Amino acid sequence: MGSVTLAELRHGLRRWLAPAVAVVLGVAFLTATLAMRSTLNATVERFAAAQVAGADAVVSPPGKSSSTTGLTADQLQTVRQLPGVTQVDVEQSATTTVRGPDGAPLDVVARTVDPDQVVLLSGRTPAGPGQVVLSESAASALGATTGSVVTVGGAPGRAESRQVAGIVRVPGSTGVAVVIGTSGELTRWSGTTAYDALLVRAGGDQAATADRLRAALGSGVTVRTADAEIAARVDRLVVGISQITMFFAVFAIVAIFVSALVIANTFQILLAQRSRQLALLRCVGASRRQVTRSVVGEAVVLGLLASAVGVAVGLAPVAALAAVSDTVQLVQLPIESLRVSALELLVPVAVGLTVTVLAALQPARRASRVAPLAALRPELSGPAQTRASRLRLLAGGTTGALGFTGLLVSALRGEALPAVLCGVLSFLGVVLVAPVVVPLLARGLGRVARVAGVPGELATDNTVRNPRRTAATSTALLVGITLMATMLVGAQTSRAAIADAVDSQYALDVSLDAKGQAVAPALVERVERIDGIERTARLRAGKVSVGGARAAREQTVLGLPSDATAVLRDPSVVTAAAPGTVLVDELTAADLGIGDGDPVRLGPVTLTARVTDRSLDAFVVTAQDLARIAPDAPVAAMWLRLSPGADAGQVVGAVQRATAGTEVEVGGSAGARAELDSLVNLMLAVVTGLLGVAVVIALVGVANTLGLSVLERRRETALLRALGLTRRQVRRTLAIEALLVALVAAVLGTALGVLYGWAGTRALLGTYAAGAVPQLPWLLLTAVVLAAAACGLLASWAPGRRAARTSPVAALAAD
Structure with a gap:
């Protein structure tokens, strides 16, 4: 049986290309993760040793x-x-x-x-x-x-x-x-x-x-x-490295999971096409065990070869990074050379081999059950199973219901780990019921495709003809799109939730504080002319004696002008400031023994205290009350609000240069907000790039499924050509079929991504996102759907050309 295995690999290289690429990419990702971890650990050890040398x-x-x-x-x-x-x-x-x-x-x-x-x-x-x-x-x-x-x-x-x-x-x-x-x-x-x-x-x-x-x-x-x-x-030092390694390991697992789906689908189709060959082997005396051993042998050879290539591909970028480490630094340390152990080379090979063999086991068992009499049938392959088992649907429905329920409960409670586990469980339920859900969605989208005439009808029928194959093909793409949508929605929702929290705690973009002293008029004018500032407010302040039940001290009192609230990101910070009242933060109120509603004497005026949980650097009163408290109070502070899209770093830098040499202190949250946005955008770019690997693997699977289905339906296509279907219509049929599979994955993945993105944000941020609603980046989500559709069309190009070249006479001839 070994000669049969090698022969199959030699004569079916095109058929084995897709699963080989899937294994190569998955193993390469894992290899790069392990090699980077080992290299960074060695770098840290050298750095620590140099410090203590x-x-x-x-x-x-x-x-x-x-x-x-x-x-x-x-x-x-x-x-x-x-x-x-x-x-x-x-x-x-x-x-x-x-x-x-x-x-x-x-x-x-x-x-x-x-x-x-x-x-x-x-x-x-x-x-x-x-x-x-x-x-x-x-x-x-x-x-x-x-x-x-x-x-x-x-x-x-x-x-x-x-x-x-x-x-x-x-x-x-x-x-x-x-x-x-x-x-x-x-x-x-x-x-x-x-x-x-x-x-x-x-x-x-x-x-x-x-x-x-x-x-x-x-x-x-x-x-x-x-x-x-x-x-x-x-x-x-390696705490950060371990976190980075875990971060990349997650995507390596995703890539390997998608690879397993592609491999299993490929073996299932290939063995279905070879049913007559396997039946002939049974007729000449091959046992079921020998047939299974033959198929598993093919998987072993494929897994070993592809894993070896994957290891080489994975080591290349790490070696390149080490070569340019004088100019590129990771985790703040220069990388001197690539370090990797033999075990770290063997583990990816073992994982790739194991995944390939496990993915081929079920198709191998099914192939061993081919009846010898099947060799006498004229069809190239037996009929495909079109209905998912009731047990599978029951298990999928139950798993999905439990997973989604647990996900929502965990998200509302702000429990991250249970939310992740329930999210995985819910997605497993989706995968189990995919043979039912995916054909239904494909049939719904197919109604639109039927306007393309005969190619649209044929594509829709082909898509729903074999639910398991269509589900397996779309599921591989579904994983990548779901994770991309999750990250896009999660990043947007997190950014909005954190921005709201920052606004509530630090409502000012930029503040200038002269600590009760006068700000020079020339400085005020210079600041107001800085590009990128949308609104400004000048605030007068003075130092007066403030008395409380426990103590008395000199305190800065800030007068709030009518235009000040328009500068704040969160006006509710000072909405309690009203004529006849003074706004005091909790810490200062506790020090002075002031309670909410207590009378507070500020210089010659007595006002009613309003205690707030917001952080304030001064007592806040209205501008009219300040005029009574300290009539000669100068302009001692400025509040600045940045224009939409302004570069916070440049604006804050310009303000700092304008105030250089003075005693004016520059503060505010613009820098923190800009740093947060930069971090979120960087993480989003990195994650999107990493998930792109899973999407590439999935698209390889789509192309492979279409290509193998072309071979499987060769006689059917020839018959259609003989009945008048043109080559262009054949190509169009395959293109619409690929488009339907991609769009089903895109629509379902986007819907799941919205839920997972919101739930993940709610679970991770807890009380900071208590009122968060899903923020949908419509432009980016639309781009994901369009990109999936475009990639589906691209995946159909080579199979479509191959199908269009089918000769009606040659294909209809008996094998």
């Missing part, structure tokens, strides 16, 4: 490697005086301010970094006297280059003018603004005297050194050997 033991704050309190100077001195200690290096970080050449301030992270651990982009390192080294993010934000003069240190008396000696990339801090300095410089710039870690060299046994340090420092610190510290740092 040369040390015998590491001292850090209790329970963590760094802390806001950190280690003290006394502890550092104790370690340095310990017998046998030859050198102590410190790791230190703090927050400070750097002003660029134009005076614009930037909050940065000041760090002590070994020059050997950075990538020099320009200039030199380490810095010399009167110089400083900046990360590329800090230099870009400040508009600084090598040789520029910047001012480091935010507190009065700590600011130092420094020349930029070099610009570097700091591994582990990509995208973070960093200024590099010595421990003494960090103390001067920020005022901090705490240390994140002490790297101790003693020139002896690591364990003995750690024991001496523990004895000298007591239980208030964590002491590890260098090897243990490297392992601990790797564990912390």
Whole structure:
């Protein structure tokens, strides 16, 4: 039987192309995921080892490697005086301010970094006297280059003018603004005297050194050997890598699942076409076991060959990423080389082989049941089963009902994990009832297709003739489209829900606050002329004595003009402010002993308190009441609302440059909102690209099904040609058939995606999305449906040409 297997593979390469491509893509995805995980782990280990290089033991704050309190100077001195200690290096970080050449301030992270651990982009390192080294993010934000003069240190008396000696990339801090300095410089710039870690060299046994340090420092610190510290740092750093790996693994599973559907469908069709050949084998003495073994043997050979190719295809992009790691960084660390173990190469091969064999088992069992007398029949294949079993429908209906019910309940409760499990269960129910649902949808869409005449009628009949085949073909495409629609709806709904939450907590796009002092009129005019600002409001403020039941203190009181609510994203933040009332946040009210409805004396005026759960930086009253409280209150604040589509980063940067050199503080949520939108768009682009792999596999399955059905219906097509059907009509029939399958998957997948997208958002965000309704990106969803239709038509091109070339005489001749 082995010779038969090899012969089938040699003579049916075209038939085996689709399942082979499906296996290759699925295995490649899994291989790339495992290889990337191994490569990143090796990168992290090298990075952690470089940080601790040369040390015998590491001292850090209790329970963590760094802390806001950190280690003290006394502890550092104790370690340095310990017998046998030859050198102590410190790791230190703090927050400070750097002003660029134009005076614009930037909050940065000041760090002590070994020059050997950075990538020099320009200039030199380490810095010399009167110089400083900046990360590329800090230099870009400040508009600084090598040789520029910047001012480091935010507190009065700590600011130092420094020349930029070099610009570097700091591994582990990509995208973070960093200024590099010595421990003494960090103390001067920020005022901090705490240390994140002490790297101790003693020139002896690591364990003995750690024991001496523990004895000298007591239980208030964590002491590890260098090897243990490297392992601990790797564990912390690989948390993000594990999340990334899990993220990609999900899509690898999706790709493999779709591959299994394509493989099972292909084997089912191929074996149906070879029913006469298998029956002849039975006639000449082949047993059922031998027939099954033959089919499984074909699956084994196919799985091994395709999996091997898939491993090679999966390793290629990871190797390419490692080759360009000097310019492309992942998880903020440069990748030096591809690292992959033998096990990580064998696992994808085993998965590909297992999936292929399992997908072929049911068709193989069905093939072994072919009666020997079937070889005497003139048909190329036996009649297809047209009705799904009642047991399958019952199981699918029950599973789907339980899954959708659990999904809705979990979503309303905000329980993410149960929602995911119920979502998988509900989709399984959809797959089980697909042989009934898909033909019904295809028949409904076929009514429109019948306007195309005979090709439309034939395509509709062919689509519903074999429900299981049509369902299996559309299900593969359904998986990808459902997930795409889920991500589109989920991203849009999440963006709206989070934006509402941000608006309610941070209703202002941009705010300028002079802390009760006057804002210069020239500055007000400069800000109002900045492009990208739609509305502005000038607010007067003054400091007055405020008395409560518990305490009294001087408090800033803000006067709310009539045009202020038009600037806010959520006007309800200040709707409680009315004539005769003062708006106070809960924290301030608790400190002063003020309750809702209590009389509060503000200077010469007594107003009624309205306590709000919104965060406020000042007491808020109407502009008219402020005129009574502080008649000479200057314009001390501005509220700005950005224009639709404005670049928040550019606008905020322009405002910061306009206020540079003043005591005006710039705040607001525009930057956070823009960062959120950017993150959502990036994630959506990545997920869409990854799901595209599953869609490609599914389209390969559609093309394969159509191509094999052309061979299966060869005599039927020849008869139609003999009765007058033209070649163009044959091609049109196949195109409409593919279009119906694609549209059924698109319509059903979009409907499921809307439900899953909303439920997923509701489950993941919980109370933040309590009132969320599905936000439908109609343009993108329409694009998905149109793309599915276009891909279906593309998948029908080659099978349509093959069918159109069928010779009526040759096809009707007896085999």
